[in-house]
Amino acid sequence: MERVVLKNKQMPLHYQIADYLINMLKSSETPVGERLPPEEKLSNVFGVSRATVRHALDHLSKQGMIIKKQGKGNFWTDISRGIRKEKQSGINRQIFRISEKTTVKSAGKELVKASAAVSQFLGLDKGAEVYKFTRLRYLGNEPLSFTINYMPKIFGEKILKKHLRQMMMLEILENVIGLELGIIEHEVEINRADKLISSHLSIAPLDPVLTVKTSVYDGKQCPVEIVWTYFVENKYKFKVVLDK
Numbered sequence: 698m699e700r701v702v703l704k705n706k707q708m709p710l711h712y713q714i715a716d717y718l719i720n721m722l723k724s725s726e727t728p729v730g731e732r733l734p735p736e737e738k739l740s741n742v743f744g745v746s747r748a749t750v751r752h753a754l755d756h757l758s759k760q761g762m763i764i765k766k767q768g769k770g771n772f773w774t775d776i777s778r779g780i781r782k783e784k785q786s787g788i789n790r791q792i793f794r795i796s797e798k799t800t801v802k803s804a805g806k807e808l809v810k811a812s813a814a815v816s817q818f819l820g821l822d823k824g825a826e827v828y829k830f831t832r833l834r835y836l837g838n839e840p841l842s843f844t845i846n847y848m849p850k851i852f853g854e855k856i857l858k859k860h861l862r863q864m865m866m867l868e869i870l871e872n873v874i875g876l877e878l879g880i881i882e883h884e885v886e887i888n889r890a891d892k893l894i895s896s897h898l899s900i901a902p903l904d905p906v907l908t909v910k911t912s913v914y915d916g917k918q919c920p921v922e923i924v925w926t927y928f929v930e931n932k933y934k935f936k937v938v939l940d941k
Contacts, residue, residue: 701743703743712753717743718753739753754771801861801862802833803833804858805829805832806830806857806861808853811847827848830848842928846924848923852921856873856874879918880918881911886907890903906927910924911926912924
């Protein structure tokens with residue numbers, strides 16, 4: 698952690714420190730379930746006394762955010778885990794434009810042979826069978842996106858079509874499969890629509906589509922699924938609001 702200057706003269710220092718640590722957690726800079734930096738290090742980072750740091754940690758402890766283990770230090774609790782999941786879920790809903798205005802018009806599930814790219818990412822033998830899920834989402838009366846998910850049989854066999862209509866796949870992995878998710882990577886680029894994509898999105902072949910490739914890992918950094926989501930280019934809008 699780099700040196701942090703606390704500038705709010707109206708708010709007690711220990712509250713500012715507590716808020717800063719929570720914001721670090723929300724942005725995933727601090728791993729959930731891991732130990733917080735020692736009191737001495739926090740004292741140096743924020744330029745305050747150890748008594749002030751302890752006051753901030755006591756505040757987080759009373760909120761149920763951290764727990765102190767004798768001789769080991771302070772650790773984030775399951776309550777704090779919920780905060781980061783809520784943050785992560787919200788960001789992914791923004792990226793994929795999922796709201797009360799979007800609906801799933803069709804959902805598919807089938808067992809297929811993995812392509813080289815899919816099998817390599819998932820760490821499977823070439824040509825191994827994986828589950829392929831497809832979803833076509835509409836915004837109002839017009840197609841918005843077409844998604845293709847690939848995942849190992851051990852996970853995919855537990856997912857039903859009704860789940861695909863009710864939840865995001867990340868929510869399914871957590872709430873239906875029971876996985877503890879870790880890193881989620883998104884890569885965005887512009888591609889040309891092939892016959893399959895153009896037919897689902899009601900656009901002409903070779904029209905530009907915004908493509909989001911998503912790689913999902915569990916808490917132990919093992920690959921869980923790889924996803925391609927295709928958007929009608931002129932209907933995609935992503936808004937980010939950053940707070941201090």
